[in-house]
Amino acid sequence: MAIQTDKNITLEEQIVTFLQQKDKKAISLLYKNYSGALFGIIKRTIPSEEVANEVLQDVFVKVWKNADKYNAQKGRLFTWLVQITRNASIDTIRSGRYQRGTKTDELDVIVSNSLDHSEEADIKDEGLRNVVNELDPKYRSIIDLVYFQSYTQSEVAKELDIPIGTVKTRVRSAILELRKKLGKEFSSAMVLVSFLENYINS
Amino acid sequence: MEIKDIQSSGILEQYVLGVLPETEVAQVEQYIQQYPEIKTEVQKIESALERYAQQLAITPDPALEASILYKIIAIEAAKTIGDKRPSESKTTTSTPTKSSGSGSVASMGAVIAGVLLAGSLFWGYTQSQELKNNQNQLAEVNGKYELLTKDCSKLQAAYQTEQEQIAFLQDFSTQPIVMKGTDKAPNALAAVYWNIDKKKSYLNTRNMPDLATDKQYQLWAIVDGKPVDMGVFDVAAVEGELIEVPFIESPQAFAVTVEKKGGSPTPTLEEMVVIGENT
Numbered sequence: 001m002a003i004q005t006d007k008n009i010t011l012e013e014q015i016v017t018f019l020q021q022k023d024k025k026a027i028s029l030l031y032k033n034y035s036g037a038l039f040g041i042i043k044r045t046i047p048s049e050e051v052a053n054e055v056l057q058d059v060f061v062k063v064w065k066n067a068d069k070y071n072a073q074k075g076r077l078f079t080w081l082v083q084i085t086r087n088a089s090i091d092t093i094r095s096g097r098y099q100r101g102t103k104t105d106e107l108d109v110i111v112s113n114s115l116d117h118s119e120e121a122d123i124k125d126e127g128l129r130n131v132v133n134e135l136d137p138k139y140r141s142i143i144d145l146v147y148f149q150s151y152t153q154s155e156v157a158k159e160l161d162i163p164i165g166t167v168k169t170r171v172r173s174a175i176l177e178l179r180k181k182l183g184k185e186f187s188s189a190m191v192l193v194s195f196l197e198n199y200i201n202s
Numbered sequence: 203m204e205i206k207d208i209q210s211s212g213i214l215e216q217y218v219l220g221v222l223p224e225t226e227v228a229q230v231e232q233y234i235q236q237y238p239e240i241k242t243e244v245q246k247i248e249s250a251l252e253r254y255a256q257q258l259a260i261t262p263d264p265a266l267e268a269s270i271l272y273k274i275i276a277i278e279a280a281k282t283i284g285d286k287r288p289s290e291s292k293t294t295t296s297t298p299t300k301s302s303g304s305g306s307v308a309s310m311g312a313v314i315a316g317v318l319l320a321g322s323l324f325w326g327y328t329q330s331q332e333l334k335n336n337q338n339q340l341a342e343v344n345g346k347y348e349l350l351t352k353d354c355s356k357l358q359a360a361y362q363t364e365q366e367q368i369a370f371l372q373d374f375s376t377q378p379i380v381m382k383g384t385d386k387a388p389n390a391l392a393a394v395y396w397n398i399d400k401k402k403s404y405l406n407t408r409n410m411p412d413l414a415t416d417k418q419y420q421l422w423a424i425v426d427g428k429p430v431d432m433g434v435f436d437v438a439a440v441e442g443e444l445i446e447v448p449f450i451e452s453p454q455a456f457a458v459t460v461e462k463k464g465g466s467p468t469p470t471l472e473e474m475v476v477i478g479e480n481t
Contacts, residue, residue, distance in 0.1 A: 010332075024275070024347060025340070025347065027271055031266075031270065035261075036256070036260060039262040040260040043260055052262075053263060060273075061270070061274065073235065078255070079251075147251060147255075152221060153216075168212050169212065171212060172210075172212035175251070178254055182253050
């Protein structure tokens, strides 16, 4: 587990260094490692392929232009990338280039869509697919709305017709649940990886 | 607030999710600096959400990477004139270790040295593996970057040609001579854009029928009532594009005929597909 984390930090540091040196290799590395996840997030709010493509390009340009604003002390690179991505998506919706649609009608679609998403998303690993599918739908919908679709907590409260206090508790429970499920899957994957490493090195 | 209370309050999750009110963000940032446990907790929340997002990834059109790079190259090109890139060269100096052994502890020293050597060899091995991985990834990225740069200059060249053609077509001295299809190819159309000032002309064709492989189209100018050879072309290669053709003074008309591959000295009039007069 420690090895995995170290590698992530190295990759992140590498990208951040390139970004700060205005080295375009940063873009290739970012694209290789994060374009899929960010595009997945964009597509939650903007299903149109064409518009989503534009937003993804905007995101990378913004990342490039604002590289000096990233502060590793405040959080990980991906968290920052997601913030930029969500803002770009929201700006696009607000600019009127694209409509989010009537929210009440949309919500059911969003929630059920996210269940279907395993089809569209590139989940290669059967184990990972289970983690996503096993997550309680009420937790999934809250993560989807808040994390992917930039709903504020009071918007979520209105949409799901639950008190804002419940939204707040549920946000925390959802992430705890996610961590638990990922942790289980993660440690079994790590056992396999270290087994393979031993096997290859011997 | 106690660390436990901070962790269970839910503000860390809200911080990572980006839904914490501005006023509390600074507070959390201070907690992160102050308490290593909080920093770790925040990182765990971040990792969980990152992995979740990675699981729901959707691969975008691979062509987007190139267009992003073009945009960034354009931004940089527009921004920087005389921007000096610092050429960083870091030199690592290794200090050789001097070993001084005294007789009686020499064998002990050898054992320790052996252990240290083995350890450092193993450490060196894992480091070199890591380095190799990084280098491979870098090489891959570099290769891709070079390809993209090549693509970019190709596109720039194509763009420049098109710009020149557009300028040519917009030039008020440019005169189109439109050729209409004969009975042999009623839908065929062609035009020569002719510019006396620039002494240049371009040919454009549309709906010209495909030909047998041993045949080619040949363009003719009629000057003083006589046909002048203007060269041969294959429709497949030029359809929808402008091709430059020889410039000729005072043409009365242009025509295209089907000829044997390589062209004929005189036009086969029965095989004429389009013709147009210069009015």
